Amino acid sequence: MQAQDRPNIPLPATAMSPSVSVPVPAPLRPSSFRSRVSWVGRTLAPRSRRAATIAxxxxxxxxxxxxxxxxxxxxxxxxxxxxxxxxxxxxxxxxxxxxxxxxxxxxxxxxxxxxxxxxxxxxxxxxxxxxxxxxxxxxxxxxxxxxxxxxxxxxxxxxxxxxxxxxxxxxxxxxxxxxxxxxxxxxxxxxxxxxxxxxxxxxxxxxxxxxxxxxxxxxxxxxxxxxxxxxxxxxxxxxxxxxxxxxxxxxxxxxxxxxxxxxxxxxxxxxxxxxxxxxxxxxxxxxxxxxxxxxxxxxxxxxxxxxxxxxxxxxxxxxLRPSRPGLHLPAGTPFEAAAARGKARTGTAEAFAAHLEHVLRRAGSGAVVLASCTDADTARSWLPSLHGLSELAAFVGLVAPVHPASVGPNVHFAPGPSTVDSATEECAVVVVAPRYTAALCGRGTRDAPAFAHTEDRALVASIARIILQQLPR
CATH class of the missing domain: 3.20.20.450 (EAL domain)
Known part of the structure; x- marks a missing residue:
């Protein structure tokens, strides 16, 4: 992407940028992945959306x-x-x-x-x-x-x-x-x-x-x-x-x-x-x-x-290219799909945050942005950023165990499975844009996080389909 094509977007507050103050409604429990997407500010008017009716x-x-x-x-x-x-x-x-x-x-x-x-x-x-x-x-x-x-x-x-x-x-x-x-x-x-x-x-x-x-x-x-x-x-x-x-x-x-x-x-x-x-x-x-x-x-x-x-x-x-049964409904979770391709690595919450900022920085106009999370606190901390991105991106979707009323009208939402406090958390963010494609997946606890960052188009598309197929029918 050329420099002039990148949107001038305030990045999410993270542990790497303590000067940004972000109020939260209630204390959130420690998490490997919550950190770090808390706010994306926008001053744009809502973009027009094509109605899903007969044209x-x-x-x-x-x-x-x-x-x-x-x-x-x-x-x-x-x-x-x-x-x-x-x-x-x-x-x-x-x-x-x-x-x-x-x-x-x-x-x-x-x-x-x-x-x-x-x-x-x-x-x-x-x-x-x-x-x-x-x-x-x-x-x-x-x-x-x-x-x-x-x-x-x-x-x-x-x-x-x-x-x-x-x-x-x-x-x-x-x-x-x-x-x-x-x-x-x-x-x-x-x-x-x-x-x-x-x-x-x-x-x-x-x-x-x-x-x-x-x-x-x-x-x-x-x-x-x-x-x-x-x-x-x-x-x-x-x-x-x-x-x-x-x-x-x-x-x-x-x-x-x-x-x-x-x-x-x-x-x-x-x-x-x-x-x-x-x-x-x-x-x-x-x-x-x-x-x-x-x-x-x-x-x-x-x-x-x-x-x-x-x-x-x-x-x-x-x-015509031969049919490919199974392409559109891949099995497993986003992290499992990335790990199966050898993309998983051990890391820290700060490393995940840095990669997340890199991915979201590229989510400009016309992008499809998808997120999934098994931890409610993490999902709630991501919502302001997803709401902000929904004013610019072509499509924003979220699968997470949060109340539907907390999700803005421009974010396509489905309730997802939830982990308990002692269980392993998993999350993923996908950006598919005309000039950039990436997926970031995480799994683990705060003391033992692992994540995968891939820009392999075929793998990113497969991870996106895993999230998309959970959205409302």
């Missing part, structure tokens, strides 16, 4: 008035759609950008032709109004796979969208059957970072299920929100889809930053990059310049019935 722009170009008109009579219509399974998906081709040969299709949901809910925006708005969004989302996925399987020449890859608001729903028996009963293609489940930020544990469970059955994952709209870049190393999707607005401003600093970050992740993980919204020859040139491998858009064809899709390259599915 109207995600569907069609219908107006708000259209949706309002349809929703009034859409409740009965959505009941009929679900009862009759009356979703007829269309498909849009995805092509390899140099040969322009098709490699797969993306399924796009449509309601019954001629009905008030034919267009996807009205269809999903009606489902939300009727409280049936989860059922509609599942039906859309089922119908996409059913229709693709029935094609004269099934495509090698079928991209299916997952609605972030309902990723905590279990896979239906029909969907599991379609995924596991020898499908003639690989499915790629496509979702946005909003799903992870709103229901991280649920999305990791879903990702694990998809990988266990040999299918792949895609992260959509990358570049639309800084959070998507921060989550890329944690998700490690097979496909990264660039937000279509990047093509419209290919030389803008933000576009160049996103393209560089995505290309770095692709080089490290083997992910494929897809550019969306390619409509002209200029868009195609821009997509290639941004490092995209594949693309989709009206230049190659709009949504159409599966029978009108050209046969895809037979080896396209094999181009």
């Amino acid at each position: 109207p722009a995600a569907f069609d170009d219908e107006t708000t008035e259209d949706i309002t008109a349809h929703t009034a009579g859409g409740a009965w219509a959505i009941e009929r759609v679900l009862a009759e399974r009356a979703v007829e998906p269309l498909f849009q081709p995805i092509v390899e950008l140099h040969s322009l040969r098709p490699v797969g299709v993306e399924a796009l949901a449509r309601g019954p032709a001629g009905s008030a809910v034919q267009r996807p925006r009205a269809l999903f708005a009606a489902a939300v109004a009727a409280g049936r969004l989860a059922e509609l989302d599942t039906l859309c996925a089922e119908r996409a796979l059913e229709v693709a399987r029935g094609a004269p020449v099934p495509p090698p890859l079928v991209f299916v969208n997952a609605e972030p608001a309902v990723v905590d729903q279990p896979l239906s028996a029909r969907l599991l059957e379609l995924m596991t009963d020898g499908p003639p293609f690989r499915m790629v489940l496509e979702y946005t970072e909003r799903a992870l930020s709103s229901r991280p544990a649920a999305l990791l469970q879903l990702a694990a299920a998809i990988q266990a059955h040999g299918h792949g994952l895609a992260l959509d709209d990358v570049g639309a929100d800084p959070m998507s870049l921060a989550f890329l190393p944690l998700l490690e999707p097979e496909v990264v889809k660039l937000d279509l607005q990047l093509l419209r401003a290919p030389h803008a600093p933000r576009t160049v930053e996103v393209a560089a970050a995505v290309s770095a992740v692709a080089e490290q993980t083997g992910a494929l990059i897809v550019a969306e919204g390619i409509e002209t020859a200029e868009d195609l040139a821009n997509a290639r310049a941004l490092g995209a491998h594949w693309g989709q858009g009206l230049l190659f064809g709009g949504p159409a019935p599966i029978e009108r899709m050209a046969p895809g390259e037979a080896g396209a599915a094999a181009v």
Whole structure:
């Protein structure tokens, strides 16, 4: 990270900086790890946060008035759609950008032709109004796979969208059957970072299920929100889809930053990059310049019935990285994961504090910051810093045995297991940012502490997933 990129953040008070006075509400018992994160001051206004709801722009170009008109009579219509399974998906081709040969299709949901809910925006708005969004989302996925399987020449890859608001729903028996009963293609489940930020544990469970059955994952709209870049190393999707607005401003600093970050992740993980919204020859040139491998858009064809899709390259599915079952749900604790890689060392409370200051100093804008702790006193002493960081970071999460009322609204929280006074304490702090990745884990008592500090990206991502999967579903 360049010096000018580092936030000017007052560091936590520690045993190494006694000049900083920090009031505490009550005496805390001695701890190897409490020390040392007690306060991070901020004078920033709360950053804006994307709501974990349906984004109207995600569907069609219908107006708000259209949706309002349809929703009034859409409740009965959505009941009929679900009862009759009356979703007829269309498909849009995805092509390899140099040969322009098709490699797969993306399924796009449509309601019954001629009905008030034919267009996807009205269809999903009606489902939300009727409280049936989860059922509609599942039906859309089922119908996409059913229709693709029935094609004269099934495509090698079928991209299916997952609605972030309902990723905590279990896979239906029909969907599991379609995924596991020898499908003639690989499915790629496509979702946005909003799903992870709103229901991280649920999305990791879903990702694990998809990988266990040999299918792949895609992260959509990358570049639309800084959070998507921060989550890329944690998700490690097979496909990264660039937000279509990047093509419209290919030389803008933000576009160049996103393209560089995505290309770095692709080089490290083997992910494929897809550019969306390619409509002209200029868009195609821009997509290639941004490092995209594949693309989709009206230049190659709009949504159409599966029978009108050209046969895809037979080896396209094999181009995607093989599935990795177990990646998203690692077992054990953060310290155990670090120790298994030979990262643990003996130390002192002061050494842990120094490393903690180093890690937190780098937690700038757009970072994912995660913390876990088995000691309530330690967790309470960390809360002011986590609250301060939540005004700057993309996502802050905490798993600890403290009362929920003590945790600020911008910190994603789950109660965690607690140690008793005589037991061994364990804690961890993870920072995942576009330019910096680190994890610090500790285990022991004040007289016998051990800790691990690693900046190995793969190990840090695994430790982050251990914490994320404990957050609310």
